[in-house]
Amino acid sequence: MEKVKLAVIGAGNQCTQALMPVIPYVADFDLVAICDLQRDLAERNARMFGARSVYTDFEQMLAEQRPDAVMVVGPPQMHQDVGIACLQAGCHLFIEKPAAPTTEGAKRLVDAAAAAGKIGQVGHMMRHADPVRIAWDIAHADDFGRILSVESKYTTWPTGVIPPGNGWGEPDSDWTYMLVQGGHPIDLMRHFLGPIVRVAGRKSVGQGNTKVYQVAVESAEGRVGFLNLQDSLNGWTTRLEVVGDAMGIVAVDDLGRVSHRRGEKRYPAEAETNGNTAYTWEPHHSLPAWGRAGYGRELQYFARCILEGKQGVPSLWDGWRNLVVGQAIVESCATGLMVEVPPG
Numbered sequence: 001m002e003k004v005k006l007a008v009i010g011a012g013n014q015c016t017q018a019l020m021p022v023i024p025y026v027a028d029f030d031l032v033a034i035c036d037l038q039r040d041l042a043e044r045n046a047r048m049f050g051a052r053s054v055y056t057d058f059e060q061m062l063a064e065q066r067p068d069a070v071m072v073v074g075p076p077q078m079h080q081d082v083g084i085a086c087l088q089a090g091c092h093l094f095i096e097k098p099a100a101p102t103t104e105g106a107k108r109l110v111d112a113a114a115a116a117g118k119i120g121q122v123g124h125m126m127r128h129a130d131p132v133r134i135a136w137d138i139a140h141a142d143d144f145g146r147i148l149s150v151e152s153k154y155t156t157w158p159t160g161v162i163p164p165g166n167g168w169g170e171p172d173s174d175w176t177y178m179l180v181q182g183g184h185p186i187d188l189m190r191h192f193l194g195p196i197v198r199v200a201g202r203k204s205v206g207q208g209n210t211k212v213y214q215v216a217v218e219s220a221e222g223r224v225g226f227l228n229l230q231d232s233l234n235g236w237t238t239r240l241e242v243v244g245d246a247m248g249i250v251a252v253d254d255l256g257r258v259s260h261r262r263g264e265k266r267y268p269a270e271a272e273t274n275g276n277t278a279y280t281w282e283p284h285h286s287l288p289a290w291g292r293a294g295y296g297r298e299l300q301y302f303a304r305c306i307l308e309g310k311q312g313v314p315s316l317w318d319g320w321r322n323l324v325v326g327q328a329i330v331e332s333c334a335t336g337l338m339v340e341v342p343p344g
């Protein structure tokens, strides 16, 4: 296979604003078709981003186009059913988050991919954002030592409750938050800290059902982390901080500025700094969707994984585990107890 024949299902907001604009830059993709229940949306996106054919019935598209991979971007109920159908039709799968409306549904996708022997990746794109990749390299260099702790803060717009009947079907506002937003900072936490075994959370609720969840987490290797999840801002801001045991800290603010405090007095010029020297990078993003948010990088990586025959991350398994951790956080906040995360 020289190029990955890609078909897209869903031509709504996320697909049109974040994902489709980067597809023409992924040289490994051959965009063969796009499908939406609303033909005008599919036609618009085919025109803007260069798909050769348009469908309103995804099964007809799979049968006629025989794509190597499918990108599914719709509501989570549709993700689960359509995602499984794509895997069973022999296609690799990129699926937006959440992969399903329930943890059980997300596990079904994991099992369907394993049964079909296909690659599955979930759209937790922050792992692939350039500043996070820089932080990852720093945190995994020898002079950073072992990761001791991770703090992942994520503040977004009030989530509210998504009315049932539009493919979300989720009446619970805490679970809606975990489906819509919580999965992203949880995914970053798991990416740096490893599997999470226990959580202890508290929640405060404000006007308009704005919510803040403050959650202490513990990893399987006894490392600790802190999730600060807020849907209390009419905007978006985020911070990741990773602490290593060789006196170093690396932080990423707003998926932009990366700062590394090394702590070591390695050079004469650092001798009087008491470890307070910060090395900073502020990447300039001429196409923010590509490198800053990570949408371009995640899709480029997905295509490379297919061509090289390897399962990448965040996998469908990661998508499932992010929801399992989210469920434990909801339970901990409701009961006031520390909750064990069911093993995966």
Ligand SMILES: NC(=O)c1ccc[n+]([C@@H]2O[C@H](COP(=O)([O-])OP(=O)(O)OC[C@H]3O[C@@H](n4cnc5c(N)ncnc54)[C@H](O)[C@@H]3O)[C@@H](O)[C@H]2O)c1
Residues within 6 Å of the ligand: 009, 010, 011, 012, 013, 014, 015, 035, 036, 037, 038, 041, 056, 058, 073, 074, 075, 076, 078, 082, 096, 097, 098, 123, 124, 125, 179, 180
């Ligand atoms: N990773 C991120 O940063 C991020 C950001 C926003 C949204 N999202 C995710 O993207 C997904 C889509 O969100 P959105 O805001 O674009 O929703 P949307 O409602 O704007 O778009 C969904 C589209 O899917 C189409 N659709 C539904 N069922 C279909 C089917 N069976 N066949 C073909 N088309 C079908 C609908 O007609 C609609 O056009 C959600 O799961 C959301 O969580 C991710």
